[in-house]
Amino acid sequence: MNVLGKYKSVVSARSTDKEILKASQDGGIVTSLFAYALEQGIIDGAVLAGPSSRPWQPQPFVATTRAELLKARGTKYNICPQISMLKEATRSYGLDKVGIVGVPCQIQATRKAQLYPIGMRDVPDKIALVVGIYCMEVFPYKGMQLIVEDHAGQKLQSVKKMEIGKGKFTVITERGNVTQLPLKVTHKYEQPGCHVCLDYVANTADVSTGSVGSPDGWSTVFVRSRIGEDVWGKAMAAGCFETKPIDQVKPGLEMVTKLATEKITKNQKTVDERAHFGVGKALRNPYI
Amino acid sequence: MEIFTEHVNGIMIHKITIGHIHESGCTGCLAALMDNYQGIFTILDKYADLVYGLTLVDVRKIPKMDVALIEGSVCIQDKLATDEVREVRDKSSVVIAIGGCACSGNITRFDRGGQQNQPQHESFVPVSDLIDVDIFVPACAPTPEALRNVCVMTYLLLRGNDEQKALAGMYLKPLMDLARSPYGSKASFNTLMQEVINLGLCMGCGSCAAACPVRAITMEYGKPQGLRDLCVNCGACFSQCPRSFFDHELMEHHEQIMGMLKAVMQ
Numbered sequence: 001m002n003v004l005g006k007y008k009s010v011v012s013a014r015s016t017d018k019e020i021l022k023a024s025q026d027g028g029i030v031t032s033l034f035a036y037a038l039e040q041g042i043i044d045g046a047v048l049a050g051p052s053s054r055p056w057q058p059q060p061f062v063a064t065t066r067a068e069l070l071k072a073r074g075t076k077y078n079i080c081p082q083i084s085m086l087k088e089a090t091r092s093y094g095l096d097k098v099g100i101v102g103v104p105c106q107i108q109a110t111r112k113a114q115l116y117p118i119g120m121r122d123v124p125d126k127i128a129l130v131v132g133i134y135c136m137e138v139f140p141y142k143g144m145q146l147i148v149e150d151h152a153g154q155k156l157q158s159v160k161k162m163e164i165g166k167g168k169f170t171v172i173t174e175r176g177n178v179t180q181l182p183l184k185v186t187h188k189y190e191q192p193g194c195h196v197c198l199d200y201v202a203n204t205a206d207v208s209t210g211s212v213g214s215p216d217g218w219s220t221v222f223v224r225s226r227i228g229e230d231v232w233g234k235a236m237a238a239g240c241f242e243t244k245p246i247d248q249v250k251p252g253l254e255m256v257t258k259l260a261t262e263k264i265t266k267n268q269k270t271v272d273e274r275a276h277f278g279v280g281k282a283l284r285n286p287y288i
Numbered sequence: 289m290e291i292f293t294e295h296v297n298g299i300m301i302h303k304i305t306i307g308h309i310h311e312s313g314c315t316g317c318l319a320a321l322m323d324n325y326q327g328i329f330t331i332l333d334k335y336a337d338l339v340y341g342l343t344l345v346d347v348r349k350i351p352k353m354d355v356a357l358i359e360g361s362v363c364i365q366d367k368l369a370t371d372e373v374r375e376v377r378d379k380s381s382v383v384i385a386i387g388g389c390a391c392s393g394n395i396t397r398f399d400r401g402g403q404q405n406q407p408q409h410e411s412f413v414p415v416s417d418l419i420d421v422d423i424f425v426p427a428c429a430p431t432p433e434a435l436r437n438v439c440v441m442t443y444l445l446l447r448g449n450d451e452q453k454a455l456a457g458m459y460l461k462p463l464m465d466l467a468r469s470p471y472g473s474k475a476s477f478n479t480l481m482q483e484v485i486n487l488g489l490c491m492g493c494g495s496c497a498a499a500c501p502v503r504a505i506t507m508e509y510g511k512p513q514g515l516r517d518l519c520v521n522c523g524a525c526f527s528q529c530p531r532s533f534f535d536h537e538l539m540e541h542h543e544q545i546m547g548m549l550k551a552v553m554q
């Protein structure tokens with residue numbers, strides 16, 4: 001199995017839009033690409049993870065303007081059921097060309113909605129741009145609250161940025177306090193459904209992106225489909241991004257491959273073990 | 289596995305025969321099929337001859353056919369209906385249950401008889417309780433796009449070249465498995481709980497909430513919460529869930545498959 005999925009090209013990239021970069025997690029790829037697609041009419045709206053009434057709890061919403069797009073910047077590391085808004089976007093908001101961003105399982109859900117639109121009337125033919133974000137695992141909201149409040153000793157309200165990388169869960173507060181936890185501590189709070197997930201870099205997205213593989217402030221971008229190639233090409237031509245060849249940045253593609261292999265190997269093992277979880281009894285395997 | 293879109297236009301020499309069989313349903317499934325608008329004419333022009341269908345075709349006796357689309361559940365106190373589905377099974381190569389009523393009973397599960405002018409008609413069961421069903425297309429109503437995709441894939445399964453047969457086989461497999469599974473014909477919100485959430489598979493994507501036609505599912509703290517009194521047993525949530533079935537290899541070809549489905553309907 002190719003852990004990085006099919007792709008046409010991969011680069012290290014960063015947005016050229018200062019306003020977007022200011023509050024983005026890494027290279028501002030998702031926001032810039034959607035802002036460009038919106039401006040050009042490639043999409044007429046996008047389903048994104050935005051703020052909710054609880055601190056750090058994302059809530060899916062439909063953005064139809066640049067200002068709304070900007071509300072969705074930054075990674076939140078806890079569950080946001082974007083797909084619950086997919087049919088709303090076409091049927092209630094009346095969008096004909098929907099953009100969607102999500103972690104790999106949500107991109108899988110989007111593709112399933114297209115190929116098996118069992119309860120997704122008016123969705124399959126109206127998906128215009130699907131952007132995936134690399135993902136190891138997410139936490140349920142309460143799990144994240146435990147990590148930040150009980151382990152890192154910070155109030156969720158005071159947190160400015162969270163980061164997972166280099167074996168650490170990092171919490172940075174508005175006042176500049178930085179707390180780091182080894183991921184060993186956070187593992188048990190992970191969403192169980194993540195442990196059977198066999199996709200790290202959103203193999204079925206049009207474009208997938210994440211910080212891994214690129215230097216700080218940059219993102220690694222896979223262009224996968226014809227649609228992805230088309231939109232990415234146009235956005236590049238319009239000057240939305242600066243790029244570097246992936247083989248000229250550190251740590252490079254090797255790091256992406258390493259993490260993807262780690263995740264998929266570990267989770268495939270979980271899937272396999274489920275086949276004899278009980279005494280002569282299996283837990284259902286969704287992939288066969 | 290390569291899928292050659294161009295080939296699709298080259299092989300439409302032999303149409304298949306197809307019938308619509310109406311049991312205890314509301315005709316919503318048929319309406320959904322018709323909501324493919326021009327697409328339905330393309331299907332009937334190029335790929336399929338409709339040989340049976342109440343109000344649509346002037347044929348009284350069930351003919352032999354390649355594909356039978358059955359809508360609605362079956363009343364076991366209604367001899368006409370039970371005889372009819374047996375005959376359909378006998379005369380069709382592929383039987384497809386379309387819609388929640390045919391697949392899992394849907395709203396007719398709440399029926400308990402006592403209505404004029406057949407008050408004794410009180411027990412309604414999914415088609416697969418009486419005959420072997422090959423493919424399920426759940427939901428109330430099933431979507432025009434799902435019916436389109438399944439019809440095209442069934443056509444390819446019967447008339448495609450080897451590659452197309454392989455693709456169609458892969459595509460249809462989970463819907464065939466669903467038709468034979470112990471939970472397919474019992475589908476309700478409980479199926480989502482028992483077969484996904486209880487088994488540690490839910491990852492909170494929200495597909496189930498989007499799929500539910502009666503908005504019985506809300507997402508609370510990132511997980512589905514069902515208002516079971518609202519649930520009509522249509523089965524959409526479970527089938528839509530990426531953790532009910534998902535074939536990574538097939539899904540990698542999503543762009544070609546979508547392209548092919550569009551090309552076919554031109």
Ligand code: SF4
Pocket residue numbers: 312313314315316317359360386387388389390394395427428429430
């Ligand atoms: S599935 Fe829905 S639309 Fe189809 S027959 Fe049953 S109630 Fe009617």
Ligand code: SF4
Pocket residue numbers: 480484485489490491492493494495496497511512528529530531
């Ligand atoms: S569709 Fe499945 S995985 Fe997604 S939220 Fe619903 S039950 Fe969970």
Ligand code: SF4
Pocket residue numbers: 475476477499500501502503504505514518519520521522523524525526
């Ligand atoms: S919860 Fe909704 S989608 Fe699921 S079976 Fe019930 S009515 Fe259908």
